[in-house]
Amino acid sequence: MSDDDDFKFADYTDRISASREPDVEAIDPAGDVSHLTQAWVDERAAPELLQYQEQCIKRLLVRIEEQTLLVEELDPRNDTSVILSILYQTELERVKFVLRSYLRTRISKIERFCAYVLSDGPTRKRLSRAELHYAENYSRATRQHYQNSFLSSLPQSLQSQDEAVFSRKLSMVSQPSLDEAVFCRIAEDIGDYQLDEDETVELEKGQIYIFKYRSVRTLLHRRQIHLI
Amino acid sequence: MEDYYDIDAILAEDQNVKCAFQSNIPGLAWLEGGHDDALKAGSRFDIPFWLARELVEHDEETVGMDIETPEFFGPKVRNALRADANTVDLTKQCPNFFRFGTVYLQLVDDMALSGVMEEAFKARLQMTMDHTQSGGNSNTTDYLNRLDETERALYKAGMESSASIHQWNQHSFGRIRSASEMLLKRKAT
Amino acid sequence: MALPRHLKNGLTPLEIEFLAENELIEIEAAIDTRTDLELLSGTLPALKPLRTNTVPLWMAISLKKKHKCNIRVPAWMTVEALTKTLKEEETNDVRFSYMPYHYMEIAQLLLENAMDDIPSAEATRTLLKDLREARQSKARQGVHALGESYLQMDNIGLMEINEIRPFFTKAFFEIQKLRPAAAGNNSNNNNAYDYDQYGNSGLSMDGRYGGGSMADFDGKASYSSSTVPESSRRFQSTQGSRMN
Numbered sequence: 001m002s003d004d005d006d007f008k009f010a011d012y013t014d015r016i017s018a019s020r021e022p023d024v025e026a027i028d029p030a031g032d033v034s035h036l037t038q039a040w041v042d043e044r045a046a047p048e049l050l051q052y053q054e055q056c057i058k059r060l061l062v063r064i065e066e067q068t069l070l071v072e073e074l075d076p077r078n079d080t081s082v083i084l085s086i087l088y089q090t091e092l093e094r095v096k097f098v099l100r101s102y103l104r105t106r107i108s109k110i111e112r113f114c115a116y117v118l119s120d121g122p123t124r125k126r127l128s129r130a131e132l133h134y135a136e137n138y139s140r141a142t143r144q145h146y147q148n149s150f151l152s153s154l155p156q157s158l159q160s161q162d163e164a165v166f167s168r169k170l171s172m173v174s175q176p177s178l179d180e181a182v183f184c185r186i187a188e189d190i191g192d193y194q195l196d197e198d199e200t201v202e203l204e205k206g207q208i209y210i211f212k213y214r215s216v217r218t219l220l221h222r223r224q225i226h227l228i
Numbered sequence: 229m230e231d232y233y234d235i236d237a238i239l240a241e242d243q244n245v246k247c248a249f250q251s252n253i254p255g256l257a258w259l260e261g262g263h264d265d266a267l268k269a270g271s272r273f274d275i276p277f278w279l280a281r282e283l284v285e286h287d288e289e290t291v292g293m294d295i296e297t298p299e300f301f302g303p304k305v306r307n308a309l310r311a312d313a314n315t316v317d318l319t320k321q322c323p324n325f326f327r328f329g330t331v332y333l334q335l336v337d338d339m340a341l342s343g344v345m346e347e348a349f350k351a352r353l354q355m356t357m358d359h360t361q362s363g364g365n366s367n368t369t370d371y372l373n374r375l376d377e378t379e380r381a382l383y384k385a386g387m388e389s390s391a392s393i394h395q396w397n398q399h400s401f402g403r404i405r406s407a408s409e410m411l412l413k414r415k416a417t
Numbered sequence: 418m419a420l421p422r423h424l425k426n427g428l429t430p431l432e433i434e435f436l437a438e439n440e441l442i443e444i445e446a447a448i449d450t451r452t453d454l455e456l457l458s459g460t461l462p463a464l465k466p467l468r469t470n471t472v473p474l475w476m477a478i479s480l481k482k483k484h485k486c487n488i489r490v491p492a493w494m495t496v497e498a499l500t501k502t503l504k505e506e507e508t509n510d511v512r513f514s515y516m517p518y519h520y521m522e523i524a525q526l527l528l529e530n531a532m533d534d535i536p537s538a539e540a541t542r543t544l545l546k547d548l549r550e551a552r553q554s555k556a557r558q559g560v561h562a563l564g565e566s567y568l569q570m571d572n573i574g575l576m577e578i579n580e581i582r583p584f585f586t587k588a589f590f591e592i593q594k595l596r597p598a599a600a601g602n603n604s605n606n607n608n609a610y611d612y613d614q615y616g617n618s619g620l621s622m623d624g625r626y627g628g629g630s631m632a633d634f635d636g637k638a639s640y641s642s643s644t645v646p647e648s649s650r651r652f653q654s655t656q657g658s659r660m661n
Contacts, residue, residue, distance in 0.1 A: 033458035044428060063457050080450055090479055091456050172232045181589035183578050199566050210568040210589055228578060330594050346595045350564050353588055357560045378591055386584035393580045396430035
């Protein structure tokens with residue numbers, strides 16, 4: 001890249017920070033709402049389960065409760081208070097929506113890859129306690145259901161639900177496909193990044209790419225990129 | 229990794245391939261529908277691909293067998309794809325052309341074929357993409373009929389997202405509006 | 418079902434609109450809240466009439482519906498700015514010109530809810546439509562580069578991404594699946610993607626200002642070669658012809 005290019009790029013990133021992302025941090029010092037929102041979008045786009053955002057959600061749940069009390073204390077006879085109340089409630093609903101959709105997205109993945117989630121150490125660690133509990137119950141319930149409804153009438157040798165066809169590395173246990181492609185946006189300057197053994201790419205804040213999920217998954221886990 | 233329960237992969241592997249056996253094989257005559265015990269050397273007949281793969285992978289030493297290149301992977305189709313991939317009717321050739329190609333090439337070493345397939349797939353992508361955004365005219369129907377299953381799935385995915393944005397743009401989404409708001413709108417017009 | 422099927426392929430347009438509503442925008446309030454706004458996402462200074470307040474778009478729209486504010490049209494959404502951007506968009510065949518990440522959603526929300534704050538709403542609408550079409554056809558061109566190991570599309574908006582997402586990600590995945598068999602074939606670059614025209618690069622759709630010719634942007638994507646070892650393919654086909 002020539003100096004000239006560097007100059008243009010600086011100009012370009014300035015523009016991004018100036019107008020593309022007005023400083024959301026200015027009104028969201030803790031960053032929990034935007035943090036959760038991004039976690040929700042990431043979770044929707046990633047093929048695998050990501051780390052549960054425990055601390056962030058814990059804090060938000062407390063704040064939601066406080067805020068609900070605050071709204072109740074507003075004077076319904078005062079016009080300004082009524083407007084404030086509407087604004088506060090709108091925001092409360094927005095945050096609750098994100099939280100619910102986030103949890104539902106995770107539950108749908110837990111159900112889809114249940115046996116894998118429970119057996120794969122790293123994935124298992126990414127669950128909350130409630131999720132782990134749910135996964136275990138779900139696994140037990142479905143196994144029991146399959147057993148009762150048809151597996152019990154098959155020969156013993158055909159009853160297994162977690163065998164592997166070794167010759168073709170094919171397992172009965174469904175797992176997320178990490179080779180899927182994802183769109184992502186670079187969250188911070190990363191510099192040269194090794195995509196695979198013979199491919200390096202220079203990642204700079206604000207750029208948008210399509211990558212194979214597997215090749216950028218560590219960047220996502222470190223939150224250096226956002227999925228979109 | 230493939231999904232064990234992927235029905236499309238299972239269907240793709242059901243494709244028949246012609247196999248030629250080079251030696252007598254005891255106990256396999258039933259493959260040909262025969263009653264004798266041994267399959268005779270020189271026999272040639274169609275078996276599903278998944279079975280051919282089992283025979284090849286499990287007993288490479290003893291089963292002397294060739295899988296013949298299916299006609300839809302033959303020189304005629306290759307040349308047609310090289311010349312103008314968009315005009316080739318892949319459904320007529322093999323409804324699971326690309327998916328079957330993928331599993332076929334995992335077993336059979338054919339560099340040239342994989343090159344042809346990739347280039348053909350890419351060449352046809354552009355046209356498929358364009359059709360997802362141009363809506364359904366008669367050209368589209370003709371074109372769609374030539375797509376294989378993988379391409380159809382792509383087309384469908386593209387159509388759905390394109391349509392959902394269009395709907396959003398046209399406000400025809402079921403947006404929740406209060407009755408008073410609707411009333412105001414009606415009065416205004 | 419924990420998540421309905423239609424939600425499993427990325428975000429929906431309405432969810433993207435929802436995200437766009439978090440963007441900040443300037444308003445002139447018609448009320449005096451006297452106190453700061455204690456939101457979950459932080460504290461906003463009190464709204465005062467005759468003063469510019471920066472608030473999230475959802476709040477601006479909520480106030481607007483109650484006739485409690487006027488919304489300032491963002492600088493990029495004026496007829497003048499859009500005309501300029503459209504020109505750039507049409508002169509550069511490859512890169513997307515700079516537009517905010519949520520431009521489509523913000524524009525749509527404002528046209529829908531704050532028409533009277535937009536000086537020439539009809540002209541704005543037409544320009545946005547032309548701009549969108551120019552960018553849409555550019556996004557389609559990205560298909561050419563889907564065989565690369567990655568694809569860079571700077572400055573594309575989120576709603577625009579959503580439109581091409583299912584097609585692009587699936588196609589990208591399918592090509593990768595065809596690829597393991599394609600080892601050794603990579604010197605054969607007679608593919609649809611024209612390497613000479615774009616330099617040795619992938620399709621970079623960044624909206625850098627400052628001109629330069631089409632071949633001048635940084636090319637990083639390249640053809641990635643397959644990694645499947647030769648030994649995994651152990652069977653040779655015969656070129657026999659079929660009988661029937």
